Amino acid sequence: MSNEENIYARLITGDLSEQEILQLKENGEWKTLQAILKTSSDLALPPLDKEKGISKIYQNLENAQKEAVVKRNYFGRYIAVAASLALLIGSYFFLMSQEISLNTTAAISLEHIFEDQSTVSLNAASEIRFKKYRWTKDRKVYLDGEAYFSVEKGSPFIVATALGEVRVLGTKFNIKTHNGLFKVVCYEGKVEVVHKGQKRILEKNDAAYFDKNGKYSKPEITNDGADWLKGSSRFRGEKLSFVLQELERQYGITAQSNAGDPIFSGAFQHGNLKTAANQIAKPLGLKFRISDDEKSILFSK
């Protein structure tokens, strides 16, 4: 056994057999080892000044933000000027390309206000990225998931997703991209939607819906805002599996059905899983069971 090998390691944890202790005492090592352990456990370093430390961290971060790039001068003195010029230009492009990324995990949504007072509300399990600087000149946001935008007038506001792009001039609209579905609803103003080469202009209360194969349809709008902002998710003739995916995102659980994939129209609330599950199960005549740890839910006949 390797036990024999680690005899000194086990001395510290007090896991020696009597025989092993005896052995160490007999070969004269016991006293020295005890002295080493005692003396070494009395060694100490000066305590870390935590208050000073934390303020230093914030200071560092502030400086880093101001200077953005501080590099040691690796170059000879005679090219220092050229180097610093290159650094200046480099750091300009570096700064300009810096991105901010906001993301939400399951069951959490968040709101962000841009420099120009445009706002975005990010639904659960979604992400947006945008450039850190020159926002007012270059209003471009990359979206993965679902978000509601309220855009102030100004330069073109572009939301790029993996599935298509939306450009606007000042409006309110909701974009949803989950599992290959691309759904845009315009609540105010006008937006232009580009999807796989197709261009469509949406006016107030217009919506466009592209399925996995790029097929276009026009869903009805039932109210004047994105439902999820008001704490519910609404569906109109969607497959149950699609509804359950949204349930998973909103509650951070896994949801399954062994009752097939019937079509569902209706809504479920955010905030109470049992109520939400009831709202889905009742209209479909299904039953459901929530696991004891509330991490999964199963719908059945």
Add this chain to the structure above:
Amino acid sequence: MSGNVCEKKVFEDLYDTHAESLRNFLYYKCGNLQLAEDITHDAFSKLWLNCAKVILEKAKSFVFTTGKNLFLNQAKHRNVVLKFNTNTKRQDNDLEDPQFLMEQEEFKQKLVQAISDLTEAQRVVFLMNRIDKMTYKQIAESLEISVKAVEKRMHNALKTLKNIHSKI
């Protein structure tokens, strides 16, 4: 602790809990307290900058790994000379034999020298256990190695240190 690393309160709690053991860990590697503190603060700055990407449970190993990597960027430290304070409050100092105290001080100096001469891997594990009172499991988690590896290093450290008398 629970919550999001991006919350100032959570971040500062993490600092309070782990900064000193990280600083000590780095000191055991290089024997330079100032450098160890600077790297510690850089590592926590990085944690703050990446707070959205690091879940609470991974924050500790994040700062240790970052500290380790930042340290690698520094020059190699060949001759490490460690210095320590002594922790004990010896109330019964006066009663002790001065000869004995002198021997004790001498022993301590010899021991610190011997610890400095250990390999870096052994020294770090040994001191994290002795000074920071970390269990093998905690050390293994911080260094992202197995408990077996910690035991092995510990064993070898003591195997070397026990020859302290025969050395001189």
